[in-house]
Amino acid sequence: MKIRTFLAATTAILASLGAAQAQDPVKIGIVVELSGAGAPSGTNWRDGIRIAVEEINADGGILGRPVATTEYDTQTDPQVSRALVQKAIDEGAYAIWGTIYSGSTLVNMLVAQQNEVPQFVGSEAPAIVEKGNPFVFRTSSGAQKGVPALVPYFTDTLGAKKVGIAWVNNEFGKGGRDVFAAEMAKVGIEVVADVASEQAQTDYAADVARLKDSGADAVFVYMNQEESARFLIEARKQGLSMPLVGEVTLTEAKVIELAGAAAEGAIAHVGLTATATEIEGIAQFAAKFEETFKRRPTHDAIKGYVGAWATKYVTELVGEFDGAAFAEKMKNLCLDVAEHPHMLLDTCWDDRGEMSRPSFMVQVRDGSPVVIGTVPAN
């Protein structure tokens, strides 16, 4: 009798402990640029994640456990970001969401790799997936996939023979500039002006003057948000008449807000845009984001959202919280919208963490980015 009572009590205690365990939140670290030059990107990334986490928890969390996030501000400083990824992992993070700036990601992703912690990043520098790190995954295509998608626009639509490149001299800008220059060489378009500028640069008078005098038919602009806005303002001041074409950031909502009328006519290839409202998931996300934060979401917000949902989907495919198994599952994985609606678009990753999905060409018209074409996944 005593043994039976003891076993019953033990079973009850274990069961209650198990129930408590099931309710323990799974910790995830949002390590991102909340201040400094990367703040426009980082705050949007974080806010996109906030919406995703609310939805995920309303949907039962991940494997039945609610998601609890902690936000860490890297101050757009690579060394700080590295320390914060370590801090998040020390505090029990199962996954890391961030960073956006490639210069930071290249430094901090090694920490996540050493600890076998999956990391979804918003960075687009080609080098990130070329390091053989199985734990880092993009939330948008890298420049080596996104920039080539622009080539037909230069060759067929613009009929350009000579182009200028205006790029920001950081890891992100250099990666995009190198890919673009190589693509132009392949199709026989001459790069007649190659103008580098510094991160957080404020005066673009000389840069624009050089491009204006170069005889280029069009200019490829590859900079972060604030720099893009300042560049566009100066381009308008000097009456730069050739088409300004960018990848991702040039037509961002934040850039349009900062540059105002100077952003009018700017063209960009974007992986994700809140203006693609013909896609149901994007329309729903954009409406929810706007209602919550009283502003339009940027592509960084959508990237953060997709990264958070991908963490849930993949973890549930694995069936347990195991970083190594997660990384293995991610190899050559495709998540289609039919079964994974919060991915917004059919999305695949290759064995290096590079992603591909359909993308868009947009142009700023009357103060808003408007989809002017779609580009198939490459």
Add this chain to the structure above:
Amino acid sequence: MSQFMQVFLSGLATGSIYALVAIGFTLVWQAAQTVNFAQGEFVMVPAFFVLVGLHVLHLPLWMALAMAMVLSILVLGLLFKKLVVEPILPSGGISLIIATMALGILLKESVKEFYGAEAQPFPAIVPHDPINLFGAVVSMQDLMNLFLSLGIVVLLTLFLNRTRTGRCMQATAQNPAVAEILGVDVKRMILYAFLINAALAALASFLITPVYLAKFSNGETLGLIAFIAAIVGGFNQIRGALAGGLLIGVLDNLTATYVTAEYRAALPLVLLIAIILLRPQGLLGTSEGRTV
């Protein structure tokens, strides 16, 4: 040639704003024999006063600018002198310099805390629309910056040289003890210097923020460049600060266009070293003796 004119005029326009900030350094130096290392933040803050006027109080632009100007004169002029300079100055110039550094950090972090870390759009006082001038396309805004800044400097110089108050301010700057014996209200003259500095900083803020965008960290670069401009031109001469500002603005653009864009940030520092080695009093400054 058109490219040269383009970058030359753009450089003059930007340099004229550096000059306004550099003149502030000169005024404070002459009034209190100290360097205000929060000068860059003094240029950053008025832009946020304008944004508060526009977005919080929903004022029209001209009223927001007027409110920001008045607030700047009160906070960055009057309060700065009463709460920071007057209590600390008796402890020595070095203490005050350190206090201004702390004030700069406080202002920067406060703006970041209350208005956020992201850059904010700032309305242009005149449109960005370009016009053709000597083969160069320049914006109305650049021309306005240039003429307004130069006009203010001319008016300030006339005020200091042609009015009784201005001459009293100069007397105070040259020798406060003697000026006091001669009946000059020294404290009042010093206060005027601080108020004018705040007004110049606010004006520079209104002119440069439409291009730089309103951001808490704007003061870092502006303060450093204006400080160097003041040294290069001559720390004890308003015309020197003007010359230093214009020189750095133009040389920066010419270097970035014709020599190297990568090392343009180093140019002011190279200029600073050259001036310190070859002409320590600055291009238009006068030598000052100091006893040890």
